[in-house]
Amino acid sequence: MNRMLPLFLLSVFSMSVYAQKTLIRGSVKDALSFNPLEDVTVTIEETNQYVLTDVLGEFVFHEDVPLGEQVLRISKTGYLTNRYPIVVNEGETVNISDMILEINTAYSADLFVITLSDDELNDDFSGADNISGLLASSLDVFQRTAAFEFSSSFFRMRGLDSNNSSILINGIEMNKTYNGRPQWSNWGGINDVLRNQELSLGLTPSSYTFGGILGSTNINIRASEARPGGRITYSSSNRSYTNRLMATYASGLLKNNWAYTVSLGRRWGNEGYQDATLYDANSFFTSVEKKINDEHSFNVAAIYTPNRRGKSSPNTQEIYDLKDIRYNEYWGWQDGEKRNSRIKEINEPIVMLNHYWNIDSKTTLNTNIAYQFGKMGNSRLDYNGTDLVDGFPQGGGVSSSPAYYQKLPSYYERNFPNDLQYAYLALKDFQNDGQINWNAMYEANMANTQSGGNAIYALYEDRVDDRQLTLNSILKKEINDHVILNSGINYKTLKSENFAQVLDLLGASTYLDVDGFATKIDEAQNDLQNLNRIVSEGDKFKYHYNILANELGGYAQAQFTYNKVDFYVSGSLKSVQYQREGIYQNGGFPDTSLGKGEKLSFTGFGGKGGFTYKLSGKHVFNVNAGYLSRPPSIQNTFSNSRENHNIVPLISEEKIMSTDGSYIFRSSIIKAKLTGYYTKITDASEISFFFADGVGGDNAVFVQEILQGIDKKHIGAELGIEAQVTPTIKLKSAAAFGQFTYDNNPNLYLSTEPDDESIDAGFIHGFKDFGHSNLKNYRLASGSQNAYSVGFEYRDPDFWWVGATANFFANTYIDVSPLTRSSNFSTDFDGNVFNDYDEDLARTLLKQERFNDYMVVNLAGGKSWKIGEYYVGLFVSVNNLLDEVYKTGGFEQGRNANYRELRDDKALNTPVFGPKYWYGRGTTYFLNLNFRF
């Protein structure tokens, strides 16, 4: 690579030289769409001189142009190479416009995309919520690097949550109303039919939606626009699934004006990189279009991708040290098989009808209706089954988690410092076993059943059954060559039914549906309308409620395109209503849980504008700015929706102010983009759940932690650079420097059961105001805040290629616990500061953990063959070649909520309630073989 450098420098300098000589100029277009093609390598075969086409698909040779009959070779990755003979005369300009390139269907760089969107996206198992899939088809070098290279780690674009981007399918927004995030599993495994994507990055305008501040993607699944042909793909990997098989056939628009696409896929495996993370997913897709006439066309599509995945646990460092980074506490042996207790199942089919109407040559109206239904379930173990004795629930088991803190050596070291053999026994026991003991739960249940009792242990599922109807219309009008108007109107209505369901009573047949922790029989009731209800497998229990949501919104924008400048303005308005409807009357909240609660209304609006100045084909400047006020998601609105109607105090719309500016440089060799951005989020709210020790003195309670009025600041710069140093070798590099911080001290509230323990801890009706949490300037836990990548690609003309990158990640921080940054940390039960409070020590205790920086090396390569009329493609990638061990994320446990608890815990060699971490995967491979016809 070093030898290339002088050449690279030379090229840069030579470009500034201009001479009035013989010229060859021309342009290249896509054979199908007739859109200009950028980055096409145009080579004069005799001299091997070459240039790349610019944004307009144009190129020019003006140095040492050979005379006479010459052949121009035009080539671009993913396209079939073409050769054009020309005659060059001295002092004249050869102008060869609109040369065309045809897509080489055998050779697709989108292989990367496949691996990503299956494997990493929306992966709540690793704590990462990856938005990279949004960017994978981007042409921007930085974005593409982020998608391909940073995604296997926990990296968030600009430190922002994926709910800042919109994913649309045929113009219909697919983000979940519950949390605003796209649910990638809903269209997983049908990658072949999701290739037609239209991307708008950041604030840049989309023709379909106003979008979020990270941008929007519209996936076009119209049958008439699918690339005709068939494709069968087999993949093998050791990341999440073991095997994948997909088959797709698209007819293209047939003579009878019908078009159809079908795709089927299956991904499966008993274990991914983490222990017992099973994968069981099927995908069915069909899209049928009928073109009525030149004005009207209808498309019907159905997507059904049921999938089940075994989750893996975050673990404390103690556990990783005793086991390894593949360790998963959620499974145990049963009948010689690994049984995972935490299965996530998503089964939410989508059907949609789209109408495309070309009102006139300049105006289109696209009207869509979509219905999504089905279920989402997350299973877990309950270990608190009781029997009704003397009118009161008695019994219950012990935590079935093998990594429960009382089973680990650290617990014994802390509590039996003079009997370290106990810690040693626990260590050996955990190392030799350390998994869920299913048989013990069966034994306990069966024994209790024999004596007339109910199940003590139960496997159940938290269910969300959504039914959502979306209607929208999108109008696009070209006023003239320079002005395009877009507008849309959108209506969504959602009924989300939430409940827990008994899956398996593990050898027992009944379960007493009460809260075994309550001290009064009324408060113990999960449903006062059905006292002391006995449930069996398949029954709903614990909680049951609906969330009703309506959303009405619209947007309008104008895009102006001129020779030197482009600009746009866009505005949106959105009104949402949420309402909770309790089906159970919770014993802890008899008056605020049943029936319909208050109807909540929020109104959001947004405005944005941007300006691009094209100084020349080489130098482009771009600025964007936007202001959004957006309604809180359902997740962050109801503070304890399983039990009552309560809402987050002072809840309001979240405000986002975002601006960025870029400089884009494009030459025939080098393409670079430098962007600076600043985003400020105010009035956000977040809700999390955990068990807290040391709340109000030394009390322990299970709580919902409500953080309200959060301000966040995201500031940073991105750089992407690519150098085509020879026609076959490309060097590429990307860098992200960010600083993502809390920008104020938000309000902290805890909500819990209104029982005796919470009263002791100072809660009133299960609610306590902890004042401000001193979070200002703590880093947000949004993955690595700095990331760099360098790499190269070699693309051989003989249809094979290989690439390697080294990726560096730095400034990765732990998610801090807001409770320990509140007044609760320093104060005793009576509100006075602990008498042994040491401020310096406290500062040390509360210092945010920064993880070690790390480097990940990735390799990838591929080859394709044409065999008769068929194409065969092979793609192989190896991630983390050097098997680097690194933390991608983690969070402080909510236990140790005060100074004394935390001090005593951290004083130990191995803390009992140390933070829990996610580790990145070691060396993994992915292999993809496809066959096309």
Add this chain to the structure above:
Amino acid sequence: MGKIKSLFWVLGMMFLWVSCVQDDDFNVPDISITELEIPQAQITTFKTIKSLYEQAVNNGNSTATIDDDTDLYIEGYVVSSDRTGNFFEELIIQNKKDDSNPDNDPRIGFRVSINVSKLSGTYQFGQKVYVKLNGLTIGEEIGVITIGKGDGVNVKQIQAAEYKDIILRSNEIATITPKVSGLADLTEWDQNTLIRLDNMQLNRFEIGASFASESYDEFDGFRVLESCDSGISIMMQTSTFADFKSLIVPQGQGSVTGIFSRDFGDDFNVLILNSSADINFENSERCDPLELSCGIASTLGAGNLFYEDFESQSNNRPIAGNGWTNYIEAGTEAWEGYSSTSSNASLGRSARFQSASSGDVSNIGWLITPAINLDAQDGETLRFKTSNSLADSSYMEVLYSLDWDGNEANITSAIWGVLSDAYVVKDTDSFVEWFNSGTVDLSCVSGTIYIAFKYTGSGQDSFDGVYELDEISIDFVE
């Protein structure tokens, strides 16, 4: 169309793989236990183990440790259950399924201390188990014989990682028939075993209280269980972590089944229930005594009807004279005079009842005043002082009768009620002080009254306390 055909052929193949993932299709596993075959020679009796411990104590050691090298087991039945949280990190194991008590292998129970909660999920009530004694330590914790690990001085808990190799299960789940016993008959040999007490009730002062969630309950709630037959009482001990701690104690009368044990401080006997369902009060009638309660008098009259300070009595001689009736209902001991200047001092000379070393199975003694005519004057009151010396479970009552005829032969057939306003020293009071009864008003009754000081105890260790009495005065308003 050939392409499409081959495509669907491949798809057909593809879905043959569907069954590949082992997912949610799990059957109930076989959890039966392989029955152990332990050679009879390796099984020893509870008695042997108990003797081993007693020998160690006699030799000045606090614990006995079993040899680690040779396999040695005891065979017993689990009689405790921590399912409701009233037992915690312990198993109570006894060697008999019922009350059989042969001399060569008498009925005995041990407490096994294990650092694991919810053991009931593994060891059911009535389950036959073998305790592999190799390397274990026998000692005393909370006043009962306890098996665990040890460091030569103390018994320590068996740890979570090892208990399954020490307490070995058999498939046999036996029906355990508790030993039915009177309270007075319970001895140290009954500790750690399952006992049923019949005709019991919660003392009338416990009515309305919860098992263990009153403000004064720390760690454990103690409720007085009393026998309707003998009047003897025992503490029912409930953990403040028990699931049934907030339940209100039942009101009626009937049987109670539980483990006979000692309180945490080893100060008195307790009965520990596996569940609130172990109380079976099928009889809604209670057996509360007749009570007289005129309240505490606001004024003390200057006139006196009867006074006794025992100064004229003789030490270690039965109280006599001054109109006293000193009646031995059971046993060989009576109320006697005594004096002491120790920390447990008498008030000059006082009266006491002491059953220790009497050798009697039961000691009941009455000290009854002469007849007092309540119609001859107004404002009659009673005062006295009491003290104790380690009351154990023995107890003293202050009773009255309006129908006794003064004849000793008719004492037990007369109707005696409780003077409930009078404070009588309690088991839990310090032995040092003397406690004033308060000025007990008698003026709300009419007729002739006798006041009796009644002691109930026995010569057995668990029931042989001492009660002291002095400065009895019956006054009136002139």
